[in-house]
Amino acid sequence: MNANAETLIQVKDLCKSYGDKQILKGISLDIHRGDVIAVIGPSGCGKSTFLRQLNLLETPTSGDILLDGKSILVKGFSKPDVRKRVGMVFQQFNLFKNMTALKNIMFAPMKLGLMTKAEAEKRAKELLDRIGLLDRADHYPAQLSGGQQQRVAIARAMAMQPEVILFDEPTSALDPEMVGEVLKIMKDLAKSGMTMVVVTHEMSFAREVANRVLFFADGYVKEDGSPEEIFDNPKDARLKEFLSALKK
Numbered sequence: 001m002n003a004n005a006e007t008l009i010q011v012k013d014l015c016k017s018y019g020d021k022q023i024l025k026g027i028s029l030d031i032h033r034g035d036v037i038a039v040i041g042p043s044g045c046g047k048s049t050f051l052r053q054l055n056l057l058e059t060p061t062s063g064d065i066l067l068d069g070k071s072i073l074v075k076g077f078s079k080p081d082v083r084k085r086v087g088m089v090f091q092q093f094n095l096f097k098n099m100t101a102l103k104n105i106m107f108a109p110m111k112l113g114l115m116t117k118a119e120a121e122k123r124a125k126e127l128l129d130r131i132g133l134l135d136r137a138d139h140y141p142a143q144l145s146g147g148q149q150q151r152v153a154i155a156r157a158m159a160m161q162p163e164v165i166l167f168d169e170p171t172s173a174l175d176p177e178m179v180g181e182v183l184k185i186m187k188d189l190a191k192s193g194m195t196m197v198v199v200t201h202e203m204s205f206a207r208e209v210a211n212r213v214l215f216f217a218d219g220y221v222k223e224d225g226s227p228e229e230i231f232d233n234p235k236d237a238r239l240k241e242f243l244s245a246l247k248k
Helices: 047-054 079-085 101-111 117-130 146-159 176-191 203-208 227-232 237-247
Strands: 007-018 021-032 036-040 062-067 086-089 164-168 195-199 212-217 220-225
Touching: 007 047, 021 047, 021 195, 021 220, 036 047, 036 203, 047 164, 047 195, 079 086, 086 146, 101 117, 101 146, 117 146, 146 164, 146 176, 176 195, 176 203, 203 227, 212 227, 212 237, 220 227, 220 237
Parallel strands: 036 195, 036 212, 086 164, 164 195
Antiparallel strands: 007 021, 007 062, 212 220
């Protein structure tokens, strides 16, 4: 845990229901600048739902989310304002199919008036170079492998210079041989000090890269600790069950 680090996001008693089905049941936690948080747990336990509340892709049923001490749920906070600061990378890449890799990365900073076309192009090329795809700048998503598309999606999130990036199972739609190239970019990002919240089934990433692991089950955060605490000394019965099932 970054005990002395500045709190970036505070989640207070967060609940989310769809009709009469309650998915999140009173989640409260702080995310500090520089945290790399892996969110693990069985399928359908609310991990992705939790992530989608943090940048208002979905609106909580009740509770509050504070970004730098200010609630993002009040009227004065627009969704684009939140998403400038809280980036997101999706399981299915979600690239614009009719735009090249370069244009995909340039799109949001220009649309939101954060950069001129020349500035956005320079930034996009720097990012493509950083993810090892500068030679694919003019390729469309259909001409790229799944791993390459996800690397472009990460660069697109980075283009906004967000304060935190949320990753929703970023490797689960990839063929096994492509997982490594995406995890490498994420590891490099973590080393650079980016705050990251990663819903993942990649336990090696959770163990080796995260400084903190959240175990979700049944709509609650059942355990919140360092990778050593979660993997080597689990206390919660449901977590023990989850980890032993992974070893089978």
